[in-house]
Amino acid sequence: MRKALVTGGAGFIGSHLCARLLDDGREVTAMDNLFTGSKKNIEPLLGDGRFSFVLHDVTEPFDGEFDEIYNLACPASPVHYQSNPVKTLRTSVLGMINALELARRTNARVLHTSTSEVYGDPLVHPQAENYWGNVNPVGVRSCYDEGKRCAETFAADSRREYGVDVRMVRIFNTYGPKMHPNDGRVVSNFITQALSGENLTLFGDGRQTRSFQYVDDLVEMIRRYMDLPRERVDGFFASKGMGTPVLNAGNPEEFTVRELAEEVLRLLPGTGSGTVFAPLPADDPKRRKPDISLAKELLGWQPAVPLAEGLAKTVEYFRSVSGRG
Protein backbone atom coordinates (compact mmCIF):
# COMPACT_ATOMS: atom_id res chain seq x y z
CA MET A 1 0.00 0.00 0.00
CA ARG A 2 1.42 3.39 -0.96
CA LYS A 3 1.92 5.77 1.91
CA ALA A 4 1.12 9.45 1.75
CA LEU A 5 1.91 12.31 4.12
CA VAL A 6 -0.31 15.39 3.93
CA THR A 7 1.05 18.43 5.77
CA GLY A 8 -1.80 20.75 6.64
CA GLY A 9 -3.96 17.62 6.48
CA ALA A 10 -6.59 19.01 8.86
CA GLY A 11 -7.10 22.14 6.80
CA PHE A 12 -9.75 22.90 4.22
CA ILE A 13 -8.05 21.46 1.15
CA GLY A 14 -5.87 19.04 3.12
CA SER A 15 -8.81 17.21 4.67
CA HIS A 16 -10.46 16.74 1.27
CA LEU A 17 -7.18 15.43 -0.12
CA CYS A 18 -6.77 12.98 2.77
CA ALA A 19 -10.25 11.58 2.16
CA ARG A 20 -9.56 11.16 -1.55
CA LEU A 21 -6.19 9.50 -0.96
CA LEU A 22 -7.87 6.97 1.34
CA ASP A 23 -10.51 6.34 -1.34
CA ASP A 24 -7.67 5.72 -3.77
CA GLY A 25 -6.22 3.03 -1.51
CA ARG A 26 -3.42 4.98 0.16
CA GLU A 27 -2.26 4.80 3.76
CA VAL A 28 -2.52 8.42 4.86
CA THR A 29 -0.83 10.46 7.58
CA ALA A 30 -2.21 13.95 8.17
CA MET A 31 0.17 16.36 9.87
CA ASP A 32 -1.15 19.64 11.24
CA ASN A 33 -0.46 22.09 14.06
CA LEU A 34 -4.19 22.93 14.13
CA PHE A 35 -3.50 26.68 13.85
CA THR A 36 -6.07 27.11 11.08
CA GLY A 37 -6.80 23.43 10.51
CA SER A 38 -9.32 21.60 12.70
CA LYS A 39 -9.69 18.07 14.04
CA LYS A 40 -13.38 18.33 13.03
CA ASN A 41 -12.36 18.34 9.37
CA ILE A 42 -10.80 14.89 9.65
CA GLU A 43 -13.17 13.37 12.22
CA PRO A 44 -14.87 11.17 9.61
CA LEU A 45 -11.48 9.69 8.67
CA LEU A 46 -10.29 8.80 12.16
CA GLY A 47 -12.11 5.48 12.18
CA ASP A 48 -10.17 4.28 9.13
CA GLY A 49 -7.26 2.09 10.21
CA ARG A 50 -5.18 3.38 7.30
CA PHE A 51 -5.45 6.97 8.53
CA SER A 52 -3.43 8.64 11.24
CA PHE A 53 -3.10 12.14 12.53
CA VAL A 54 0.12 13.72 13.82
CA LEU A 55 0.02 16.97 15.75
CA HIS A 56 3.19 18.64 14.53
CA ASP A 57 4.35 22.01 13.30
CA VAL A 58 6.09 21.76 9.90
CA THR A 59 8.58 24.43 10.91
CA GLU A 60 10.21 21.71 13.03
CA PRO A 61 11.89 18.85 11.13
CA PHE A 62 9.88 15.66 10.79
CA ASP A 63 10.57 12.11 9.77
CA GLY A 64 8.83 9.08 8.33
CA GLU A 65 8.84 6.81 5.30
CA PHE A 66 6.35 7.95 2.69
CA ASP A 67 6.03 7.42 -1.02
CA GLU A 68 4.33 10.75 -1.47
CA ILE A 69 4.49 14.01 0.47
CA TYR A 70 1.77 16.57 -0.13
CA ASN A 71 2.93 19.89 1.29
CA LEU A 72 -0.16 21.96 2.06
CA ALA A 73 0.67 23.46 5.45
CA CYS A 74 0.27 27.24 5.52
CA PRO A 75 -2.40 29.71 6.60
CA ALA A 76 -3.92 30.77 3.30
CA SER A 77 -6.43 33.51 3.92
CA PRO A 78 -5.30 37.09 4.58
CA VAL A 79 -7.13 37.27 7.90
CA HIS A 80 -5.14 34.27 9.12
CA TYR A 81 -1.78 34.78 7.47
CA GLN A 82 -1.56 38.43 8.49
CA SER A 83 -2.34 37.67 12.11
CA ASN A 84 1.24 36.47 12.56
CA PRO A 85 3.27 37.28 9.45
CA VAL A 86 6.62 35.98 10.67
CA LYS A 87 5.04 32.66 11.61
CA THR A 88 3.38 32.50 8.19
CA LEU A 89 6.71 33.03 6.45
CA ARG A 90 8.39 30.43 8.62
CA THR A 91 5.65 27.92 7.89
CA SER A 92 5.94 28.43 4.17
CA VAL A 93 9.72 28.40 3.98
CA LEU A 94 10.81 26.07 6.79
CA GLY A 95 7.92 23.70 6.07
CA MET A 96 9.11 23.42 2.48
CA ILE A 97 12.73 22.93 3.56
CA ASN A 98 11.71 20.15 5.96
CA ALA A 99 9.45 18.43 3.41
CA LEU A 100 12.18 18.55 0.77
CA GLU A 101 14.84 17.23 3.14
CA LEU A 102 12.64 14.30 4.06
CA ALA A 103 11.91 13.65 0.39
CA ARG A 104 15.59 13.75 -0.43
CA ARG A 105 16.46 11.29 2.34
CA THR A 106 13.65 8.88 1.54
CA ASN A 107 13.26 9.38 -2.21
CA ALA A 108 9.62 10.43 -1.83
CA ARG A 109 7.67 12.27 -4.52
CA VAL A 110 6.54 15.75 -3.43
CA LEU A 111 3.50 17.79 -4.35
CA HIS A 112 3.94 21.37 -3.29
CA THR A 113 0.88 23.59 -3.18
CA SER A 114 1.79 27.08 -4.23
CA THR A 115 -0.66 29.84 -4.97
CA SER A 116 -1.89 32.32 -7.53
CA GLU A 117 -0.58 34.92 -5.06
CA VAL A 118 2.89 34.34 -6.51
CA TYR A 119 1.58 36.39 -9.47
CA GLY A 120 0.78 39.24 -7.07
CA ASP A 121 -0.97 42.12 -8.80
CA PRO A 122 -0.54 40.67 -12.28
CA LEU A 123 0.24 42.81 -15.30
CA VAL A 124 -0.93 40.11 -17.73
CA HIS A 125 -4.32 38.33 -17.99
CA PRO A 126 -4.91 35.47 -17.76
CA GLN A 127 -1.78 34.26 -15.95
CA ALA A 128 0.24 31.43 -17.45
CA GLU A 129 2.88 29.54 -15.49
CA ASN A 130 5.77 31.35 -17.17
CA TYR A 131 4.59 34.75 -15.94
CA TRP A 132 7.01 36.03 -13.28
CA GLY A 133 4.51 38.02 -11.25
CA ASN A 134 4.34 41.49 -9.75
CA VAL A 135 4.84 41.22 -6.00
CA ASN A 136 5.84 43.73 -3.33
CA PRO A 137 8.63 42.10 -1.29
CA VAL A 138 8.06 44.25 1.81
CA GLY A 139 4.29 44.84 1.97
CA VAL A 140 1.65 43.48 4.33
CA ARG A 141 0.73 40.59 2.01
CA SER A 142 4.37 39.69 1.39
CA CYS A 143 4.59 37.14 4.19
CA TYR A 144 2.31 34.91 2.15
CA ASP A 145 3.30 35.87 -1.41
CA GLU A 146 7.05 35.93 -0.92
CA GLY A 147 6.99 32.97 1.45
CA LYS A 148 5.30 30.93 -1.27
CA ARG A 149 7.65 32.23 -3.96
CA CYS A 150 10.65 31.31 -1.84
CA ALA A 151 9.18 27.85 -1.21
CA GLU A 152 8.90 27.42 -4.99
CA THR A 153 12.54 28.40 -5.36
CA PHE A 154 13.58 25.83 -2.75
CA ALA A 155 11.55 23.21 -4.59
CA ALA A 156 12.93 24.11 -8.02
CA ASP A 157 16.51 24.11 -6.77
CA SER A 158 16.13 20.89 -4.80
CA ARG A 159 14.92 19.30 -7.99
CA ARG A 160 17.78 20.69 -10.07
CA GLU A 161 20.51 20.10 -7.51
CA TYR A 162 19.43 16.92 -5.72
CA GLY A 163 16.98 15.40 -8.17
CA VAL A 164 14.00 15.55 -5.79
CA ASP A 165 10.83 14.63 -7.70
CA VAL A 166 8.81 17.70 -6.78
CA ARG A 167 5.74 18.94 -8.64
CA MET A 168 4.13 22.28 -7.96
CA VAL A 169 0.61 23.50 -8.33
CA ARG A 170 -0.39 27.16 -8.11
CA ILE A 171 -3.86 27.13 -6.61
CA PHE A 172 -6.34 29.84 -7.52
CA ASN A 173 -9.41 30.83 -5.49
CA THR A 174 -10.94 27.56 -4.20
CA TYR A 175 -14.11 27.00 -2.20
CA GLY A 176 -16.17 24.17 -0.78
CA PRO A 177 -17.27 22.43 2.41
CA LYS A 178 -14.82 22.73 5.32
CA MET A 179 -13.79 26.22 4.31
CA HIS A 180 -13.10 28.28 7.37
CA PRO A 181 -16.29 30.31 8.00
CA ASN A 182 -14.22 33.32 9.14
CA ASP A 183 -11.57 33.29 6.48
CA GLY A 184 -12.75 36.64 5.20
CA ARG A 185 -13.25 35.46 1.63
CA VAL A 186 -16.21 36.36 -0.47
CA VAL A 187 -17.80 32.90 -0.68
CA SER A 188 -17.70 32.25 3.06
CA ASN A 189 -18.64 35.86 3.83
CA PHE A 190 -21.77 35.71 1.67
CA ILE A 191 -22.96 32.36 2.95
CA THR A 192 -22.30 33.29 6.57
CA GLN A 193 -24.13 36.59 6.14
CA ALA A 194 -27.11 34.93 4.45
CA LEU A 195 -27.37 32.24 7.12
CA SER A 196 -27.42 34.96 9.79
CA GLY A 197 -30.14 36.84 7.95
CA GLU A 198 -27.75 39.74 7.30
CA ASN A 199 -27.46 41.57 4.04
CA LEU A 200 -24.61 40.47 1.76
CA THR A 201 -21.92 43.14 1.54
CA LEU A 202 -20.90 44.02 -2.00
CA PHE A 203 -17.73 46.10 -2.17
CA GLY A 204 -17.53 48.72 -4.88
CA ASP A 205 -20.19 48.19 -7.51
CA GLY A 206 -19.97 44.39 -7.21
CA ARG A 207 -19.06 44.13 -10.88
CA GLN A 208 -15.47 43.00 -10.21
CA THR A 209 -15.01 39.41 -11.38
CA ARG A 210 -13.64 36.40 -9.58
CA SER A 211 -13.08 32.80 -10.57
CA PHE A 212 -14.06 30.06 -8.16
CA GLN A 213 -12.74 26.51 -8.20
CA TYR A 214 -14.66 23.83 -6.37
CA VAL A 215 -12.39 21.86 -4.06
CA ASP A 216 -13.16 18.45 -5.64
CA ASP A 217 -11.88 19.73 -8.98
CA LEU A 218 -8.61 20.74 -7.39
CA VAL A 219 -8.19 17.42 -5.60
CA GLU A 220 -8.84 15.56 -8.86
CA MET A 221 -6.15 17.64 -10.56
CA ILE A 222 -3.62 16.97 -7.80
CA ARG A 223 -4.26 13.24 -7.90
CA ARG A 224 -3.78 13.01 -11.66
CA TYR A 225 -0.60 15.09 -11.45
CA MET A 226 0.95 12.93 -8.74
CA ASP A 227 0.05 9.66 -10.45
CA LEU A 228 2.09 10.48 -13.56
CA PRO A 229 5.45 8.76 -13.91
CA ARG A 230 8.38 11.09 -13.46
CA GLU A 231 9.61 10.68 -17.03
CA ARG A 232 6.26 11.85 -18.34
CA VAL A 233 6.36 14.98 -16.16
CA ASP A 234 9.99 15.75 -16.98
CA GLY A 235 9.46 15.22 -20.69
CA PHE A 236 6.37 17.38 -20.79
CA PHE A 237 7.91 20.40 -19.06
CA ALA A 238 11.16 20.04 -21.00
CA SER A 239 9.11 20.15 -24.22
CA LYS A 240 7.67 23.45 -22.99
CA GLY A 241 11.09 24.88 -22.24
CA MET A 242 10.35 24.83 -18.50
CA GLY A 243 12.89 23.33 -16.15
CA THR A 244 10.44 23.09 -13.27
CA PRO A 245 7.05 21.35 -13.16
CA VAL A 246 4.56 24.06 -12.23
CA LEU A 247 0.87 23.94 -13.13
CA ASN A 248 -1.92 26.37 -12.48
CA ALA A 249 -5.08 24.91 -11.00
CA GLY A 250 -8.15 27.07 -10.98
CA ASN A 251 -11.43 27.67 -12.70
CA PRO A 252 -11.03 30.13 -15.57
CA GLU A 253 -14.76 30.88 -15.68
CA GLU A 254 -15.41 34.34 -14.28
CA PHE A 255 -18.38 35.57 -12.29
CA THR A 256 -19.07 39.01 -10.93
CA VAL A 257 -19.30 39.26 -7.19
CA ARG A 258 -22.88 40.41 -7.71
CA GLU A 259 -23.70 37.17 -9.58
CA LEU A 260 -22.19 35.18 -6.74
CA ALA A 261 -24.38 37.05 -4.24
CA GLU A 262 -27.48 36.35 -6.31
CA GLU A 263 -26.64 32.65 -6.48
CA VAL A 264 -26.17 32.46 -2.70
CA LEU A 265 -29.49 34.23 -2.11
CA ARG A 266 -31.19 31.87 -4.57
CA LEU A 267 -29.83 28.87 -2.62
CA LEU A 268 -30.96 30.34 0.69
CA PRO A 269 -34.41 31.72 0.10
CA GLY A 270 -36.37 32.99 3.05
CA THR A 271 -33.41 34.36 5.00
CA GLY A 272 -34.65 37.88 4.41
CA SER A 273 -31.15 38.84 3.25
CA GLY A 274 -30.55 41.30 0.47
CA THR A 275 -27.44 43.10 -0.66
CA VAL A 276 -25.76 46.28 0.57
CA PHE A 277 -22.93 48.20 -1.00
CA ALA A 278 -19.75 49.31 0.76
CA PRO A 279 -16.64 51.14 -0.48
CA LEU A 280 -13.90 49.00 -2.00
CA PRO A 281 -11.19 48.36 0.65
CA ALA A 282 -7.63 49.44 -0.15
CA ASP A 283 -6.27 45.91 -0.29
CA ASP A 284 -9.16 44.36 -2.21
CA PRO A 285 -7.83 41.15 -3.77
CA LYS A 286 -6.85 41.70 -7.36
CA ARG A 287 -8.53 39.99 -10.26
CA ARG A 288 -6.72 36.86 -11.31
CA LYS A 289 -7.68 34.32 -13.90
CA PRO A 290 -5.73 31.13 -14.49
CA ASP A 291 -4.51 29.97 -17.85
CA ILE A 292 -4.93 26.20 -17.41
CA SER A 293 -3.77 25.11 -20.88
CA LEU A 294 -0.79 23.21 -19.48
CA ALA A 295 -2.83 21.23 -16.94
CA LYS A 296 -5.39 20.44 -19.66
CA GLU A 297 -2.70 19.17 -21.98
CA LEU A 298 -0.70 17.16 -19.43
CA LEU A 299 -3.54 15.81 -17.31
CA GLY A 300 -6.61 15.96 -19.55
CA TRP A 301 -8.08 17.91 -16.66
CA GLN A 302 -10.36 20.86 -16.35
CA PRO A 303 -12.82 21.97 -13.68
CA ALA A 304 -16.08 20.02 -13.96
CA VAL A 305 -18.25 21.26 -11.09
CA PRO A 306 -20.52 24.20 -11.99
CA LEU A 307 -20.70 27.09 -9.53
CA ALA A 308 -24.37 26.42 -8.67
CA GLU A 309 -23.62 22.82 -7.75
CA GLY A 310 -20.49 23.57 -5.76
CA LEU A 311 -22.17 26.44 -3.97
CA ALA A 312 -25.14 24.26 -3.03
CA LYS A 313 -22.81 21.78 -1.33
CA THR A 314 -20.95 24.57 0.40
CA VAL A 315 -24.14 26.18 1.65
CA GLU A 316 -25.24 22.78 2.94
CA TYR A 317 -21.98 22.49 4.87
CA PHE A 318 -22.19 25.97 6.36
CA ARG A 319 -25.79 25.32 7.34
CA SER A 320 -24.82 22.10 9.11
CA VAL A 321 -21.99 23.66 11.12
CA SER A 322 -23.91 26.83 11.97
CA GLY A 323 -26.80 24.82 13.34
CA ARG A 324 -29.11 27.10 11.35
CA GLY A 325 -31.63 26.41 8.65
Place this chain on the structure above:
Amino acid sequence: MRKALVTGGAGFIGSHLCARLLDDGREVTAMDNLFTGSKKNIEPLLGDGRFSFVLHDVTEPFDGEFDEIYNLACPASPVHYQSNPVKTLRTSVLGMINALELARRTNARVLHTSTSEVYGDPLVHPQAENYWGNVNPVGVRSCYDEGKRCAETFAADSRREYGVDVRMVRIFNTYGPKMHPNDGRVVSNFITQALSGENLTLFGDGRQTRSFQYVDDLVEMIRRYMDLPRERVDGFFASKGMGTPVLNAGNPEEFTVRELAEEVLRLLPGTGSGTVFAPLPADDPKRRKPDISLAKELLGWQPAVPLAEGLAKTVEYFRSVSGRG
Protein backbone atom coordinates in the same frame (compact mmCIF):
# COMPACT_ATOMS: atom_id res chain seq x y z
CA MET B 1 32.31 50.78 23.43
CA ARG B 2 29.59 49.83 21.00
CA LYS B 3 29.73 46.25 19.81
CA ALA B 4 29.10 45.20 16.23
CA LEU B 5 28.62 41.79 14.66
CA VAL B 6 29.33 41.46 10.94
CA THR B 7 28.10 38.23 9.37
CA GLY B 8 30.06 37.50 6.24
CA GLY B 9 32.79 39.59 7.87
CA ALA B 10 35.60 37.86 5.99
CA GLY B 11 34.05 38.56 2.61
CA PHE B 12 34.78 41.34 0.15
CA ILE B 13 32.42 43.98 1.53
CA GLY B 14 32.34 42.53 5.04
CA SER B 15 36.07 42.90 5.58
CA HIS B 16 35.99 46.53 4.47
CA LEU B 17 33.09 47.17 6.82
CA CYS B 18 34.91 45.52 9.75
CA ALA B 19 37.95 47.74 9.19
CA ARG B 20 35.78 50.85 9.06
CA LEU B 21 33.83 49.90 12.19
CA LEU B 22 37.12 49.47 14.08
CA ASP B 23 38.24 52.88 12.80
CA ASP B 24 34.99 54.28 14.13
CA GLY B 25 35.74 52.92 17.61
CA ARG B 26 33.57 49.82 17.63
CA GLU B 27 34.36 46.42 19.09
CA VAL B 28 33.89 44.14 16.09
CA THR B 29 33.10 40.45 15.71
CA ALA B 30 33.36 39.03 12.21
CA MET B 31 31.39 35.83 11.62
CA ASP B 32 32.05 33.79 8.49
CA ASN B 33 31.98 30.18 7.31
CA LEU B 34 34.80 31.00 4.87
CA PHE B 35 32.89 29.53 1.92
CA THR B 36 33.56 32.57 -0.25
CA GLY B 37 35.10 34.77 2.45
CA SER B 38 38.78 34.43 3.32
CA LYS B 39 40.88 34.80 6.44
CA LYS B 40 43.35 36.76 4.28
CA ASN B 41 40.81 39.58 3.97
CA ILE B 42 40.79 40.18 7.71
CA GLU B 43 44.43 39.35 8.47
CA PRO B 44 45.34 43.03 9.00
CA LEU B 45 42.61 43.29 11.65
CA LEU B 46 43.54 40.26 13.73
CA GLY B 47 46.15 42.16 15.74
CA ASP B 48 43.53 44.60 17.00
CA GLY B 49 42.35 43.59 20.46
CA ARG B 50 38.87 44.91 19.69
CA PHE B 51 38.48 42.53 16.76
CA SER B 52 37.55 38.88 16.85
CA PHE B 53 36.72 36.27 14.28
CA VAL B 54 34.15 33.49 14.71
CA LEU B 55 34.05 30.58 12.31
CA HIS B 56 30.33 29.93 12.09
CA ASP B 57 27.70 29.27 9.47
CA VAL B 58 24.78 31.72 9.76
CA THR B 59 22.30 28.97 8.84
CA GLU B 60 22.85 27.70 12.40
CA PRO B 61 21.54 29.91 15.22
CA PHE B 62 24.08 32.13 16.94
CA ASP B 63 24.20 34.17 20.09
CA GLY B 64 25.95 37.17 21.59
CA GLU B 65 25.29 40.65 22.88
CA PHE B 66 25.74 43.27 20.18
CA ASP B 67 24.46 46.78 19.68
CA GLU B 68 24.55 46.40 15.92
CA ILE B 69 24.24 43.40 13.62
CA TYR B 70 25.35 43.80 10.01
CA ASN B 71 23.98 40.89 8.03
CA LEU B 72 26.18 40.42 4.97
CA ALA B 73 26.61 36.65 4.80
CA CYS B 74 25.71 35.23 1.39
CA PRO B 75 27.60 34.19 -1.74
CA ALA B 76 26.96 37.11 -4.08
CA SER B 77 28.41 36.33 -7.48
CA PRO B 78 26.59 33.97 -9.87
CA VAL B 79 29.57 31.64 -10.17
CA HIS B 80 29.49 31.13 -6.40
CA TYR B 81 25.82 31.24 -5.61
CA GLN B 82 24.90 28.87 -8.42
CA SER B 83 27.48 26.29 -7.35
CA ASN B 84 25.14 25.21 -4.55
CA PRO B 85 21.77 26.91 -4.97
CA VAL B 86 20.01 25.26 -2.03
CA LYS B 87 22.85 26.27 0.28
CA THR B 88 22.66 29.84 -1.09
CA LEU B 89 18.95 30.02 -0.37
CA ARG B 90 19.43 28.63 3.12
CA THR B 91 22.17 31.14 3.82
CA SER B 92 20.02 34.05 2.74
CA VAL B 93 16.85 32.98 4.49
CA LEU B 94 18.02 31.13 7.59
CA GLY B 95 20.85 33.63 8.11
CA MET B 96 18.29 36.42 8.13
CA ILE B 97 15.98 34.52 10.48
CA ASN B 98 18.84 33.89 12.91
CA ALA B 99 20.08 37.49 12.78
CA LEU B 100 16.58 38.82 13.39
CA GLU B 101 15.93 36.45 16.26
CA LEU B 102 19.13 37.52 17.94
CA ALA B 103 18.22 41.17 17.37
CA ARG B 104 14.79 40.62 18.82
CA ARG B 105 16.17 38.93 21.94
CA THR B 106 18.91 41.49 22.52
CA ASN B 107 17.32 44.64 21.11
CA ALA B 108 20.14 45.10 18.59
CA ARG B 109 19.88 47.32 15.52
CA VAL B 110 20.16 45.39 12.24
CA LEU B 111 21.56 46.38 8.87
CA HIS B 112 20.53 43.88 6.23
CA THR B 113 22.36 43.92 2.91
CA SER B 114 19.97 43.15 0.14
CA THR B 115 20.73 43.51 -3.55
CA SER B 116 19.73 45.13 -6.81
CA GLU B 117 18.95 41.55 -7.89
CA VAL B 118 15.61 41.89 -6.09
CA TYR B 119 14.63 44.05 -9.08
CA GLY B 120 15.47 41.12 -11.38
CA ASP B 121 15.17 42.05 -15.04
CA PRO B 122 13.67 45.47 -14.35
CA LEU B 123 10.91 46.95 -16.47
CA VAL B 124 11.64 50.48 -15.23
CA HIS B 125 14.86 52.53 -15.35
CA PRO B 126 16.39 53.65 -13.11
CA GLN B 127 15.07 51.55 -10.22
CA ALA B 128 13.65 53.29 -7.16
CA GLU B 129 13.02 51.48 -3.89
CA ASN B 130 9.27 51.25 -4.46
CA TYR B 131 9.69 49.25 -7.67
CA TRP B 132 8.52 45.66 -7.05
CA GLY B 133 10.87 43.96 -9.50
CA ASN B 134 10.57 41.37 -12.21
CA VAL B 135 12.00 38.10 -10.95
CA ASN B 136 11.59 34.50 -12.07
CA PRO B 137 10.78 32.46 -8.93
CA VAL B 138 11.98 29.13 -10.36
CA GLY B 139 14.95 30.01 -12.60
CA VAL B 140 18.68 29.38 -12.16
CA ARG B 141 19.31 32.81 -10.62
CA SER B 142 16.31 32.51 -8.27
CA CYS B 143 18.28 31.06 -5.37
CA TYR B 144 19.94 34.43 -4.97
CA ASP B 145 17.15 36.77 -6.09
CA GLU B 146 14.28 35.08 -4.28
CA GLY B 147 16.41 34.25 -1.26
CA LYS B 148 17.21 37.94 -0.89
CA ARG B 149 13.59 38.96 -1.49
CA CYS B 150 12.41 36.52 1.16
CA ALA B 151 15.05 37.83 3.58
CA GLU B 152 13.67 41.33 3.00
CA THR B 153 10.18 40.07 3.79
CA PHE B 154 11.38 38.50 7.03
CA ALA B 155 13.06 41.78 7.94
CA ALA B 156 10.03 43.92 7.07
CA ASP B 157 7.67 41.66 9.00
CA SER B 158 9.96 41.37 12.02
CA ARG B 159 10.00 45.13 12.13
CA ARG B 160 6.22 45.43 11.81
CA GLU B 161 5.38 42.55 14.13
CA TYR B 162 8.14 42.64 16.75
CA GLY B 163 9.50 46.15 16.39
CA VAL B 164 13.00 45.02 15.40
CA ASP B 165 15.03 48.07 14.28
CA VAL B 166 16.11 46.73 10.90
CA ARG B 167 17.34 48.84 8.00
CA MET B 168 17.88 47.48 4.53
CA VAL B 169 20.20 48.47 1.77
CA ARG B 170 19.93 47.16 -1.80
CA ILE B 171 23.48 47.04 -3.06
CA PHE B 172 24.20 47.56 -6.75
CA ASN B 173 27.35 46.44 -8.58
CA THR B 174 30.29 47.13 -6.23
CA TYR B 175 34.02 46.67 -6.80
CA GLY B 176 37.29 47.25 -5.01
CA PRO B 177 40.26 45.56 -3.33
CA LYS B 178 39.50 42.13 -1.82
CA MET B 179 37.03 41.28 -4.56
CA HIS B 180 37.21 37.61 -5.34
CA PRO B 181 39.46 37.31 -8.45
CA ASN B 182 37.31 34.46 -9.80
CA ASP B 183 33.88 35.89 -9.13
CA GLY B 184 33.15 36.05 -12.84
CA ARG B 185 32.31 39.75 -12.82
CA VAL B 186 33.47 42.16 -15.42
CA VAL B 187 35.82 44.24 -13.24
CA SER B 188 37.69 41.25 -11.83
CA ASN B 189 37.65 39.49 -15.20
CA PHE B 190 39.26 42.42 -16.99
CA ILE B 191 41.94 43.04 -14.38
CA THR B 192 42.78 39.35 -14.11
CA GLN B 193 43.00 39.04 -17.88
CA ALA B 194 45.21 42.11 -18.22
CA LEU B 195 47.54 40.97 -15.44
CA SER B 196 47.94 37.62 -17.25
CA GLY B 197 48.69 39.37 -20.53
CA GLU B 198 45.48 37.99 -22.03
CA ASN B 199 43.10 39.98 -24.17
CA LEU B 200 40.06 41.42 -22.38
CA THR B 201 36.86 39.70 -23.47
CA LEU B 202 34.09 42.06 -24.50
CA PHE B 203 30.72 40.33 -24.85
CA GLY B 204 28.45 41.55 -27.58
CA ASP B 205 29.58 44.90 -28.93
CA GLY B 206 30.78 46.06 -25.50
CA ARG B 207 28.41 49.00 -25.66
CA GLN B 208 26.13 47.69 -22.87
CA THR B 209 26.39 49.94 -19.83
CA ARG B 210 27.10 49.13 -16.20
CA SER B 211 27.36 51.22 -13.07
CA PHE B 212 30.19 50.57 -10.67
CA GLN B 213 30.25 51.57 -7.02
CA TYR B 214 33.56 51.69 -5.21
CA VAL B 215 33.42 49.73 -1.97
CA ASP B 216 34.44 52.69 0.25
CA ASP B 217 31.41 54.63 -0.97
CA LEU B 218 29.13 51.78 0.03
CA VAL B 219 30.72 51.43 3.46
CA GLU B 220 30.34 55.16 4.05
CA MET B 221 26.66 54.92 3.16
CA ILE B 222 26.09 51.99 5.51
CA ARG B 223 27.80 53.76 8.38
CA ARG B 224 25.72 56.91 7.98
CA TYR B 225 22.53 54.85 7.73
CA MET B 226 23.22 52.88 10.90
CA ASP B 227 24.24 55.93 12.92
CA LEU B 228 20.85 57.59 12.50
CA PRO B 229 18.49 57.48 15.46
CA ARG B 230 15.53 55.21 14.93
CA GLU B 231 12.98 58.03 15.09
CA ARG B 232 14.73 59.79 12.23
CA VAL B 233 14.64 56.66 10.08
CA ASP B 234 11.04 55.84 10.93
CA GLY B 235 9.91 59.41 10.34
CA PHE B 236 11.69 59.67 7.01
CA PHE B 237 10.23 56.50 5.53
CA ALA B 238 6.80 57.23 6.94
CA SER B 239 6.92 60.62 5.21
CA LYS B 240 7.61 58.76 1.95
CA GLY B 241 4.67 56.42 2.50
CA MET B 242 7.04 53.48 2.98
CA GLY B 243 6.54 51.19 5.97
CA THR B 244 9.97 49.65 5.65
CA PRO B 245 13.39 51.34 5.59
CA VAL B 246 14.97 50.29 2.29
CA LEU B 247 17.61 52.32 0.48
CA ASN B 248 19.41 51.71 -2.78
CA ALA B 249 23.19 52.08 -2.66
CA GLY B 250 25.00 52.21 -5.95
CA ASN B 251 26.69 54.53 -8.37
CA PRO B 252 24.23 55.90 -10.92
CA GLU B 253 27.00 56.93 -13.33
CA GLU B 254 27.03 54.56 -16.29
CA PHE B 255 30.01 53.37 -18.30
CA THR B 256 30.08 51.07 -21.28
CA VAL B 257 31.92 47.81 -20.78
CA ARG B 258 34.24 49.01 -23.55
CA GLU B 259 35.12 52.15 -21.56
CA LEU B 260 35.86 49.99 -18.53
CA ALA B 261 38.22 47.83 -20.62
CA GLU B 262 40.02 50.91 -21.91
CA GLU B 263 40.47 52.23 -18.38
CA VAL B 264 41.91 48.92 -17.19
CA LEU B 265 44.33 48.80 -20.13
CA ARG B 266 45.36 52.41 -19.43
CA LEU B 267 46.13 51.48 -15.82
CA LEU B 268 48.11 48.42 -16.87
CA PRO B 269 50.25 49.51 -19.81
CA GLY B 270 52.81 47.13 -21.17
CA THR B 271 50.85 43.95 -20.54
CA GLY B 272 50.41 43.47 -24.28
CA SER B 273 46.68 42.95 -23.71
CA GLY B 274 44.08 44.18 -26.13
CA THR B 275 40.40 43.39 -26.48
CA VAL B 276 38.54 40.54 -28.16
CA PHE B 277 34.85 40.21 -28.83
CA ALA B 278 32.70 37.22 -27.92
CA PRO B 279 28.97 36.53 -28.32
CA LEU B 280 26.71 37.77 -25.53
CA PRO B 281 25.94 34.87 -23.15
CA ALA B 282 22.30 33.92 -22.61
CA ASP B 283 22.23 35.02 -18.98
CA ASP B 284 24.22 38.22 -19.41
CA PRO B 285 23.45 40.37 -16.37
CA LYS B 286 20.80 42.91 -17.14
CA ARG B 287 21.39 46.62 -17.06
CA ARG B 288 20.44 48.16 -13.76
CA LYS B 289 20.86 51.71 -12.58
CA PRO B 290 20.05 52.84 -9.06
CA ASP B 291 17.86 55.77 -8.21
CA ILE B 292 19.63 57.01 -5.10
CA SER B 293 17.44 60.04 -4.35
CA LEU B 294 16.27 58.61 -1.04
CA ALA B 295 19.77 57.89 0.26
CA LYS B 296 20.87 61.36 -0.84
CA GLU B 297 18.00 62.97 1.01
CA LEU B 298 18.21 60.93 4.20
CA LEU B 299 21.98 60.56 4.50
CA GLY B 300 23.39 63.41 2.45
CA TRP B 301 25.31 60.68 0.71
CA GLN B 302 26.36 60.01 -2.82
CA PRO B 303 29.26 58.09 -4.34
CA ALA B 304 32.44 60.16 -4.26
CA VAL B 305 35.16 57.92 -5.71
CA PRO B 306 35.64 58.28 -9.48
CA LEU B 307 35.99 55.09 -11.52
CA ALA B 308 39.61 55.83 -12.47
CA GLU B 309 40.62 56.20 -8.84
CA GLY B 310 38.73 53.16 -7.58
CA LEU B 311 39.99 51.04 -10.44
CA ALA B 312 43.59 52.06 -9.76
CA LYS B 313 43.29 50.82 -6.17
CA THR B 314 41.63 47.63 -7.33
CA VAL B 315 44.32 46.97 -9.93
CA GLU B 316 46.94 47.54 -7.24
CA TYR B 317 45.26 44.93 -5.05
CA PHE B 318 44.98 42.36 -7.81
CA ARG B 319 48.59 42.97 -8.73
CA SER B 320 49.69 42.39 -5.13
CA VAL B 321 47.79 39.12 -4.72
CA SER B 322 48.72 37.78 -8.17
CA GLY B 323 52.41 38.34 -7.47
CA ARG B 324 52.66 39.94 -10.91
CA GLY B 325 53.71 43.38 -12.08
